[in-house]
Amino acid sequence: MNIENIKIDMIPCVYKRAEQFLAKIKNPYAFRCGEIAVNVVFSSEGKLLKESVTSYLRNQKRTNESS
Template identity: 40%
Template sequence: MITSKQLGAMSEQNIETLEKNELVNISTINIKNELTHEKKILDFLEQIRNPYCFRCGDVPVRVCFSESGTTLETALQELFIRIRQS
């Protein structure tokens, strides 16, 4: 079971120092529907190994959160507006 201390260390990991093949491909994650909500979360954490650094296909992904940062919704809206304007 992953502790909050381990999660904290994972959140500080630099994805650029990790080998791409060390990262779990999120498309290989399979969560069993019959599990309780809490067990689904634990199952996901066990499979992904690091929920802050993983792969989506061949693309390394680094997830981070900020209390005062831009929301994902706003960031995506701005991205789509820039794409439409170009």
């Protein structure tokens, strides 16, 4: 799945947007961003996936609101 093709309804709360995003991306550990293949691995010292996705969606909403 190419993450650039995913459209998320920005009206619901961040948790609903995260749910939409994860449902559309299918596998949040392996996806494409344009021409770049992304494979996610985790460190015991890193952020949780939930935190990363929530942060990404908050930033997307800010970007969309300022456009």
